Amino acid sequence: MGLCSKQAHAGWIYPTTLLCIYGFFTNMRPSEPFLTPYLTGPEHNLTLEQVTNSVFPVWTYSYLAILFPVFVLTDYVRYKPVIILQGLSYIISWILLLFARGVPAMQGLEFCYGMVTATEVAYYSYIYSVVDTDHYQRVTSYCRSITLVGFTVASVLGQLLVSLARVSYFYLNVISLVSVSVAFLCSMVLPMPKQSMFFHRKETGDAPGRTSEDSTPTSNITEATCTEQQSSMTDPDPENKDIETNFCKVLWLLCKDLKECYSSSQLIYWSLWWALATAGYNQVVNYVQVLWEHVEPAQNSTIYNGGVEAVSTFLGALSSLSVGYVKVNWELSGELALAIFSAVNAGALFLMDYSTNIWMCYAGYLVFKSSYMLLITIATFQIAVNLTMERYALMFGMNTFAALALQTIMTIIVVDSRGLGLDIITQFLVYGSYFAVIAGIFFARSLYVITTLLCKRTVKNEAKVETHL
Incomplete structure (x- = not known):
């Protein structure tokens, strides 16, 4: 028994360590906070209008086009090949960034980076196919936290090299290329999973991530739907025993499962906020460096983009961590929290838009990112609380796709220069108004929920009084 325990222990440590190393080095890119100054600087000599209206939109379009095929392919080929593809896409992206010139070349870079972000699903899904369910919570925390550590270390390193050593942005990108190359080598030696969540499942019919305790609901959010779902994915019919190789049947079951997941009204509202807010958040993060460059050109003074990104990531991690220690009835007051913090996000964006001081812009960004990280953690927990691992991946993949579709429309x-092609100040005015609309929607929703609950309590109390009389 002791030998088996040691083998199981070693069995999850090795792939988890390799995946954490991969996650650290893919995020250890000190050039990331200085991308816009690099593109508009002497190395590339692009204008802010070219970067904003012609280069950056390509990432959104390619991400949307690649996401769904990659989502299905990732499970079918069992994760590792897609992780390798992501590592290779990182290398190609930074080679283009270092040595290619001109708008078309940078558009090619953005397409490759769209491949990078679309294949992130493989990184966050791989570990569940090579470790036992007993280790899920631990390995999830390791893999997610190491990405924040890598990004924070990279941001601090980049800021120190720029501010103290006066290292050029070109050499920051060289360091990033070396880092992602190390990550690519790590991806090559990852163990190949023998199973996956949908196409290559265990023959027992039990879904990965589902234990005996999981069948007992701990929240009312998905209590009605999860009971009905158990026959759709976790207990396939006998005639579907060849589901591992029957692509069409798997897709049919995915569609059926997705329909049942969204049959809960509360899940729909949480997912609605998730998609709306994520679309806006991605737009802000994607173009915030352009705003900073407009307010305080990097070529004229020392900038602190790296330090701001490091602090915002740290504050976001703290706000996410705080969710686990706050005792709130999210079913009752969740929509109200979404409304309040969405309004805070709108205010932060308006502050960034109307301020002519770079430090006010930085402060607004810190508030915005921290608030979003807090809310997305709450939404993630509320959506995933009673879902099996398959439905967790499926629903979050669908929400990501919806967010990306909204972001594409917004872009x-x-x-886009083929659309309105607004200047960066007007863009952030639109983004602030967008979050104000989200806040209005969920204020109305929370008012409805609270009013309905009060009415039910009033009716219940009156009924008790009449019964007593």
């Missing part, structure tokens, strides 16, 4: 209308 086409607001950013």
Whole structure:
């Protein structure tokens, strides 16, 4: 028994360590906070209008086009090949960034980076196919936290090299290329999983991530739907025993499962906020460096983009961690929290938009990112609380796709030169108004929920009084 325990222990440590190393080095890119200054600097000599309206939108379009095929392919080929593809895409992206010149070349870079972000699903899904369910919580925390550590270390390193050593942005990108190359080598030696969540499942019919305790609901959010779902994915019919190789049947079951997941009204509202807010958040993060460059050109003074990104990531991690220690009835007051913090996000964006001081812009960004990280953690927990691992991946993949579709529409209308092609100040005015609309929607929703609950309590109390009389 002791030998088996040691083998199981070693069995999850090796792939988890390799995946954490991969996650650290893919995020250890000190050039990331200085991308816009690098593109508009002497190395590339692009204008802010070219970067904003012609280069950056390509990432959104390629991400949307690649996401769904990659989502299905990732499970079918069992994760590792897609992780390798991501590592290779990182290398190609930074080679283009270092040595290619001109708008078309940078558009090619953005397409490759769209491949990078679309294949992230493999990184966060791989570990569940090579470790036992007993280790899920631990390995999830390791893999997610190491990415924050890598990004924070990279941001601090980049800021120190720029501010103290006066290292050029070109050499920051050289360091990033070396880092992602190390990550690519790590991806090559990852163990190949023997199973996956949908196409290559265990023959027992039990879904990965589902234990005996999981069948007992701990929240009312998905209590009605999860009971009905158990026959759709976890207990396939006998005639579907060849589901591992039957692509069409798997897709049919995925669609059926997705329909049942969204049959809960509360899940729909949490997912709605998730998609709306994530679309806006991605737009802000994607173009915030352009705003900073507009307010305080990097070529004229020392900038602190790296330090701000490091602090914002740290504050975001703290706010996410705080969710686990706050005792709140999220079913009752969740929509109200979404509304309040969405309004805070809108205010932060308006502050960034109307301020002519770079430090006020930085402060607004810190508030915005921390608030979003807090809310996305709450939404993630509320959506995933009673879902099996398959439904967790499926629903979050669908929400990501919806967010990306909204972001694409926003990019086409607001950013793209073939649309309105708005300047960066007007863009952030639109983004602030967008979050104000989200806040209004969920204020109305929370008012409805609270009013309905009060009415039910009033009716219940009156009924008790009549019964007593």
